[in-house]
Amino acid sequence: AQSVTQPDIHITVSEGASLELRCNYSYGATPYLFWYVQSPGQGLQLLLKYFSGDTLVQGIKGFEAEFKRSQSSFNLRKPSVHWSDAAEYFCAVGIFSGGYNKLIFGAGTRLAVHP
Amino acid sequence: GAVVSQHPSRVICKSGTSVKIECRSLDFQATTMFWYRQFPKKSLMLMATSNEGSKATYEQGVEKDKFLINHASLTLSTLTVTSAHPEDSSFYICSARVPGLEPFFGPGTRLTVL
Numbered sequence: 001a002q003s004v005t006q007p008d009i010h011i012t013v014s015e016g017a018s019l020e021l022r023c024n025y026s027y028g029a030t031p032y033l034f035w036y037v038q039s040p041g042q043g044l045q046l047l048l049k050y051f052s053g054d055t056l057v058q059g060i061k062g063f064e065a066e067f068k069r070s071q072s073s074f075n076l077r078k079p080s081v082h083w084s085d086a087a088e089y090f091c092a093v094g095i096f097s098g099g100y101n102k103l104i105f106g107a108g109t110r111l112a113v114h115p
Numbered sequence: 116g117a118v119v120s121q122h123p124s125r126v127i128c129k130s131g132t133s134v135k136i137e138c139r140s141l142d143f144q145a146t147t148m149f150w151y152r153q154f155p156k157k158s159l160m161l162m163a164t165s166n167e168g169s170k171a172t173y174e175q176g177v178e179k180d181k182f183l184i185n186h187a188s189l190t191l192s193t194l195t196v197t198s199a200h201p202e203d204s205s206f207y208i209c210s211a212r213v214p215g216l217e218p219f220f221g222p223g224t225r226l227t228v229l
Contacts, residue, residue, distance in 0.1 A: 034217060043121075043208055043222040044159075090158065094217070102149070103210075103218060107158045 002027045002095050004106035012112040013081050021076040021109050023091030032094030033074040034103065035065055039087045047089075050074065061085070086113045117143045119211050121221035128199055129229055136194045136224045138209030144189035145211030149218060150182070153206040165192055199228040 005024045013019055025031055032051050036044040048059025055067040065076045074091060091106040118141040128134050138148060147166055151159040163184050165171035171184035181203075183195040192211075196203050204227050212218035 032217075036220075041206075041223070041225070043119075044210075044220040046217060046219075049217055101147075101212070102161060102164065104161075105158045110156075 002093060002097070002104050004091050004093050004104055006089075006091055006106035006109050008109045009107070010110045010112070012114060014114045015083050016080050019076075019078045019081045019085070019111070021089050021091075021111070023074045023076065023106060024072050025074065025091075025093045026072065027093050027095055029096075031074075032101075033065075033067060034092040034094065035059065035063070035074070035076050036090045036092060037061075037087050038090065038108075044090065047076070081111075081113055083113045083115060086111055117141075117211075117216075117219040119145075119209065119219045119221040121207075121209055121224050123224060124222065125225045125227075127227045127229065130200055131198055133195055133197045134199055134226060136196075136207055136209075136226070138192045138194070138211065138221055140190045140211040140219070143211075143213060145192075145213060146189065147212050147218075148186055148192040149210045149212075150184060150192070150194050151208045151210070153208060153223075155206075159208060162194075196226065199226070201228045204228045 003026045034049045035047040047063050048057045050057045050067045088108050090108045092103045120139045122137045150162045153159045162177045163171040163173045165186035167186045167189050173179045186192045208223040210218040210220045
């Protein structure tokens, strides 16, 4: 069955430190992969996506992610975290099921940023 | 970028009443819309997928008679929570997409059933 695993439920980093959020997926076909960010009480904002091509993907707000097929991973990174990056981050895989393209989400990682 | 709106953003209702939530794609025509439910500090759970003019496809375990979905046009889908109970309290999020692009998400609706 298709699934997305985000091993880290909660991460705390200091402002200015680097960040890596882990994501592993399980899907038999070529995956479409996404990272979304959600601020409290808000909807989801797309940070970046991978469909094909270059496995290192650049997104908004200085984020990037690298697709590693051999590890079934799509980890999100940022070289220097800002206090405004504190939020919930969701990794998702796009699958084709039941006649539709759907998104399956991971459980999310809550990021806290210390000043 | 594409904008998806939801109305209302927050609703409080009494147990036993029905609540309708609207999802609109403001600047594009969405062939497919999705409804998600998010419990506190939890991930998004896909409830159903709908295409304009056809019946929604519900995910396993989702009661279609309780969560009525109507995709009336290419820019509007509605979710009606019928005979709401406190356990239906949740954050409901819709998304809309056109073929070839990723889905765009609405801001969500916070439902509280007293």
